[in-house]
Amino acid sequence: MASRARLDDAAVAAVARYGFGLAGRPRLPEAEEYEDAQGVLVATTEGGDLAVVELPRWRSPGAVRDQLGGTSPAAWVGTPPDDHAALPDRVLALLPAAGLSADSGSLAAQAAAWQRTGRDVVVVHVPVTPGAPEVPAEELAAAYGARLIGSRVEGSGARTGGRVVFCTGLSGAGKSTVAARLVELLVEDGRTVTLLDGDEVRTHLSAGLGFSKQDRDTNVRRIGWVAAQIAKHGGIAVCAPIAPYADVRADVRREVEAQAGPGSFVLVHVATSLADCEARDRKGLYARARAGEIPQFTGISDPYETPTDAEVTVETAGRSVDECARQVLAALS
Known part of the structure; x- marks a missing residue:
């Protein structure tokens, strides 16, 4: 059986440039056959030569x-x-x-x-x-x-006018509350907005996922994908997951900006302290996590990676929900 390698989109584009006579032979992993991300055979090697078979996306x-x-x-x-x-x-x-x-x-x-x-x-x-x-x-x-x-030519393509406001923070930080008030303010301004709240997404879009790191990452990426589709068509998506890991947040940013253009992703860090989150813990989740009843609980037995790339940092201590939401709204203008 011939050895086969799967190429990402960038490598397939490089194969296309070579096949169209636009550039020299690209560096590829050693294999006899190459396929794209969908499993379509795009090129083969025979006697050391690279032969393009099919390039579904690109017209010669x-x-x-x-x-x-x-x-x-x-x-x-x-x-x-x-x-x-x-x-x-x-x-x-x-x-x-x-x-x-x-x-x-x-x-x-x-x-x-x-x-x-x-x-x-x-x-x-x-x-x-x-x-x-x-x-x-x-x-x-x-x-x-x-x-x-x-x-x-623009660096990342044209902007669609859509935006994704991605609120991240500890459990109980007030993400959902600030996000809901922001949605009200945007609607009052005549904008079309979709709210993707973490708990509601868990019930519908991510039903069946658990709380392992892999499942939590999958949940956040699903939220990001849906938000990117909304922004791609010029809408505004407001999201409020915990999203504790920087690499996953970065993946969501790349997905959104690939779909809706540069500047379409706005990361909002709802920076409520762990002590304040525990003090307002109406569901008793922190107490259960401290008692070891909830494994991998963000901020207690699992890390929260504080954003270093947030467009907006919202300090909630001593401030009303309306003040916090209007701070985010001002950053969108």
């Missing part, structure tokens, strides 16, 4: 040239210029998409922006990285049979 320059009927249209790389009047009647829009998911809201926003120009636009996603293109814009346009007239 040859296929694009065939679509254009052998003409040499004007090409623009990235988001359209502000002055649409300067654009010709027909444009080949080449959107750098390596590193972004196929259903990325950033890419959808860019495509929509091109449609609003009123031109006859052919949109093609190309396997180069936004903000750090592996191929110069002029060479990229030439490979697709077009002449370059301009480019404007």
Whole structure:
């Protein structure tokens, strides 16, 4: 049986660049066959040569040239210029998409922006990285049979306008209460908001998960994924899980910003002290954790990794819920 290696999206994009003649052979793990994240065979090695088999996401320059009927249209790389009047009647829009998911809201926003120009636009996603293109814009346009007239590439794609407000803190810190008041303030301002509260998500989206570290991480990632989908379509998601681990919070940030663009993720640390959380422990959870009845309880027998990258730190001591929520609201403007 041939040895097979699974490639991540970045490696598949590198294979595409090689297969399209845009770049040299990429460094890959040793194998005879390579598949993408969905298990589709994308390349093989025969006699040391790398042969591209199929690239489901990427359209080859040859296929694009065939679509254009052998003409040499004007090409623009990235988001359209502000002055649409300067654009010709027909444009080949080449959107750098390596590193972004196929259903990325950033890419959808860019495509929509091109449609609003009123031109006859052919949109093609190309396997180069936004903000750090592996191929110069002029060479990229030439490979697709077009002449370059301009480019404007943003580091992580276009913003969708959606936001994710991700409140983290100890159990009993007041995350849910602050989040609920923030939602009220946003609704009063005419915004469409979805609240993803930790306890409610546990009941529905994450029913069946336990409280092991793996299950807790899965719960937080599920919240992040749903929130990213909301932000991708321009909505606001307010989340209130404990989310004690920095690496998982960072994963959620990357997912959200890949879908909704840079700046779409706002981490809010509800920084209530452990002593205050225990003092207001209406459910008696801390007392049970101290007695050893609840294993792996955050702040007692399991760590809470205090955020060092929070956009907003809310000190709740001596402050009303409304004051805390309005502090977060001010950071969103």
